[in-house]
Amino acid sequence: MTQVPRSALLLGLAGVLPFAWGALTLFWPALAEWGVRALGPRFVGPYVQLFYGSIILSFMSGVLWGFVARAERGGAMGYVLSVIPALWAFFMTGGGPVSAAINLMAGFLGLLLLDFAFWRWGLAPRWWMHLRVLLTALVVFCLAVTAFL
Template sequence: MTQIPRSALILGLAGVIPFAWGALTLLAPALAGWGQQTLGPRFIGPYVQLYYGAIILSFMSGVLWGFATKAEDSRAATGYALSVIPALWAFFMTGGGPTSAAINLMTGFAGLLILDFAFWRWGLAPGWWMQLRVLLTALVVLCLAVGPIF
C-alpha cells in the first residue's frame, strides 16, 4: 500500500468534524447549549450528524461515479450502477426519527466501505484509498453511534 497523500488525509479528517461535533454536543449538554445559542439548533446533536451524513453519502456516490469512469466494458456499467447506491440509501433511509436515521446512516457508511473495497480491488481507486476509507468510516460510525446510545 502507498501512503495517503497529506492533503487527502487532512481534508478527509476535516470532513469528520461535523460528525464529531454532533457527538460532542450529545455528550456535553453545556456545549449543546452554547452550540444552539451560537449556531442554531440544526447545527448540534443528531441534527447536524444526520443532515451532513446524508450529504456525505451523496458526495461519495459522486466519488464512486468518478472511479467508474475509469472502467471499461461491463465493469463500467456495474460501477455506475453501484455508485448511485449510497445517495439513494441516504435519500430513502434517513427518515423516521434520529435513532433509526443514525442506524441507517451507520449501515450506509459500512456498505459504502464495501463498495470502496470493490472499486479499489478493480484498480479504479488509488492504492492508498482503503487506508483512508477504513479510518474515516470508523470515525464516522463511532460518532454516529453516540446518538442511538444516548
C-alpha cells in the same frame, strides 16, 4: 504500504468534524446550548450528524461515479453501484434520529464495501482503503453515540 496523501488525509479528517461535533454536543449540554445560540439548532446533536451524513453519502456516490468515469471501464455495473450510497441516504434517513443514525451507520459500512470493490477493481487509488477504513471507523463511532446513547 502506500501512504495516504497528506491533503486527502487532512481534508478527510476535517470532514469527520461535523460528526464528532454532533456527538460531543450530546455529552455536554453546555456545549449544545452554546451551539444552538451561536450556530442554530440544526447544527448540534443528531441534527448536524444526520443532515451532514446524508450529504456525505451522496458525495461519496459522486466519488465512486468519478472513479468509473475516469477509468472508462467498469461499465453499467460500476455506475449502478456508485449511486447506491446516495439512494440509501435518500430513502433511509427518515423516521427519527435513532433509526436514521443506525441507517447511516449501515450506509457508511456498505459504502466501505463498495470502496473495497472499486479499489480491488483498480478504479480507486492504491492508498484509498487506508483512508476509507479510518474515516469510516470514526464516522460510525460518532453516529453510534447518537444511535445508542
